[in-house]
Amino acid sequence: MLNNWNAAPDGPGAGECKKRLKARRLDLAGLQQRIRQAKLPILVLLEGWGAAGKGSAIRSLIRELDPRFFQVRSVGMPTAEERRWPFLKRHFAVIPPQGKLLFLDSGWMEESVREFLRGDLSEEEFECRMEQVRIFERQLASGGYLLVKLFFHIDAATQRERLEKLSADKDTAWRCDEEDWKQNKNYEKYRDAFDRFLEGTHRPWAPWTVIDGTDAVRAQLAAADVLCEQITSALVRPPTAEQPEYRWPLRPVQPLSQIALDQHMEEQEYQEKLKKYRKKLEALHNELYRKKVPVVIAYEGWDAAGKGGNIKRLASALDPRGYEVIPIASPTPDELARHYLWRFWTRLPKTGHIAIFDRSWYGRVMVERLEGFCSREEWTRAYDEINEFERALAGWGAVVLKFWVQIDQDTQLARFTERQNTPEKRWKITEEDWRNREKWDAYEVAVDEMLRKTNTEYAPWHILESVDKRYARIKAMRIVVDAIEQAL
């Protein structure tokens, strides 16, 4: 996109451009109310050469906007802390809620190209980055996000001239850093890398527009034109994206109905094994920490299947400074207003840490599917999106484990009844539990489909037969120990 790129032909004169820009700004302000009503989330990514005018463009674009309606973020390079997260976490974390606009002054492109050119990313890793970005952007577009991606382009001479001018004034000298000069001195190398990234992440649902940054006003007008146009068209036809045809490397699974539940473990054996696995896990957790391997464990299962107690036993073997149990309830308004994976991305552990999700992203294909909280199209797409999410975690180096805690209907009834009849346990049982119980068959269909479609090699499901809770607890600990040992 850059290598065969030609400067824009002379358009209207400077006065005319200014006039049009002013009008465009008012158009943008006029669109605010429609964006809010349509609940359209908009992410405007401005990338480009240092001193190409990204900052001034943002300033120009927002001039007439209601400040409650948009946000501007300057992303910068990841901090040492952020490097302990998967690449996408900090980018996923900032996505705007419905009805709002986010301007990003550089983002995943700058970060990736810079790391590639300084040799922190190999060829293969750079390709993998672009693949992650494509997935990220497609997931957002599928989720109704409008992505406006602008690349501000200037030639080497223009850049040098601007950098010199900025550096000469002490008030603006901080605006150009070493990296900007490095770009200028290695202009062709950077241009090729930028070009590669642009080509590699140019998709119909997240297209790049190259903006000629030579003249500031013209550039701002061009950016405003693109923004207005893409917003107007997204208001008429909400963003969407094409889902690739995947062939996930899936392991076979047994339907729930065929799972035997007659396992049993005596108290004495249980205590011995609990002790043994606790000791092992303790040692492994130390090693995980040292080797900075992250672990992500998701628990799903029937109400009253014994998830809580199971998690408790597993957690009791871990150093509390190195793990977190994350209970997932119904989403808050902030969460509902964003992509459904947002609240999981933002809660991922650091390297060396363990996150145990008590219910998880699988809510999308269970409760959200069955209660109609998302459309058929959304939950059918979610299997792939979840597989992609978990593949990103595995690619980051995480041990990913998923537990389905299984009981039969009679066991559930007995436990519900006991809860109802025991005053100190009564808070554990709600009307909703009884209602869900009536939908057992529908849930079973959904769970079977979920297990079948997401039982990947790198993030496998494990069934915890939990009619005998002791058996299930020991089995969970054994699986965690085995998986960590294998990873180390």
Add this chain to the structure above:
Amino acid sequence: MLNNWNAAPDGPGAGECKKRLKARRLDLAGLQQRIRQAKLPILVLLEGWGAAGKGSAIRSLIRELDPRFFQVRSVGMPTAEERRWPFLKRHFAVIPPQGKLLFLDSGWMEESVREFLRGDLSEEEFECRMEQVRIFERQLASGGYLLVKLFFHIDAATQRERLEKLSADKDTAWRCDEEDWKQNKNYEKYRDAFDRFLEGTHRPWAPWTVIDGTDAVRAQLAAADVLCEQITSALVRPPTAEQPEYRWPLRPVQPLSQIALDQHMEEQEYQEKLKKYRKKLEALHNELYRKKVPVVIAYEGWDAAGKGGNIKRLASALDPRGYEVIPIASPTPDELARHYLWRFWTRLPKTGHIAIFDRSWYGRVMVERLEGFCSREEWTRAYDEINEFERALAGWGAVVLKFWVQIDQDTQLARFTERQNTPEKRWKITEEDWRNREKWDAYEVAVDEMLRKTNTEYAPWHILESVDKRYARIKAMRIVVDAIEQAL
């Protein structure tokens, strides 16, 4: 507390201690449901010598707890990013919601003592730190938080022995760092500083308990005893604290009713001044950034007074990468479950950045007071708490400005009517606005009291007479320019 401290007398034997500890853990688990019902937020701070057994104590205490009910955080020293915030921000950020327990493995004590001993804090700054901690802890206690503060104490010989043992094993070597050895080598110096901090922050509503860490099981039992006891007593009598008698350095204010509103500015003068102040602000923002001075601006005012437009003009002069407009709406469930200042502490800007709050913490003494969202005792206490909050900001080096955007009732009615009659403005006016309008007189009393009680030297109020919005906009910009110029 440490200098005159004697090891605990011999208590019961090891077997008996273990038995009691086990029982205590079950007691704690039994308290969970009551804590949840009473909506009691509990913060357990574990401080102490390196290798004194804080980590093992946390692990022991949580053994029987429901993992959805508590969190453990290892705070560590602040990162480079965190050092750009006021000291308390990251500590305020982690406070637990109502009904939950948070265990902190070190916190504000470790951070402060360490910085003091390595010379990063002067004598005076160390004293100031302790004062901030006292205020923080008192505010939490007043807000219903139970603070359990434990200091794990061991003697120099015990510490040395443990550090040597930990260092010898590669799996545990990461657990003792340079700082631990430094403590051991300068044991007396550290003991004196610890002691000073303990004495300086020991208050009836946030008392320290020194735990003898010589024997692990005994120490854990002692910690469990204290925790159970303090929780049980807080369930009977909710935490509370004594409010100091302040004499704030207040500036006089005019009652709203005496403010003249007949200012006027012609369009031409407005455009010229807008341009002039924009230019000034632009330059000042660069300088702020370079000198890393933070700015916090709060806007309050009548509905339809023109806050939004005023903020927009001010913001349009700033570099969007260096400021954020933070709209404050009614609190989310997460926010409601915590201290009311939590959502403001967590949104403070970094040094060199500007935060503009569109409505603010003053909601406590306006809408929350008038709508009965907080008790009389709570909002009367809030004036002091807010002054303390703003003093902390000023002490951090921030420029703190507060605007009250003033109009009269007739002007409001005219603007409401215009909004109602203009289709593209209708979304701006709600039933609630009309309801609030009926309470004008009550609001005026509250606003007058607020202005009078919080018009401090370091965080002054400014009235923006906004019947003529142009006048109000230019006045706001001038005040911001003057305040920043003075600070620089």
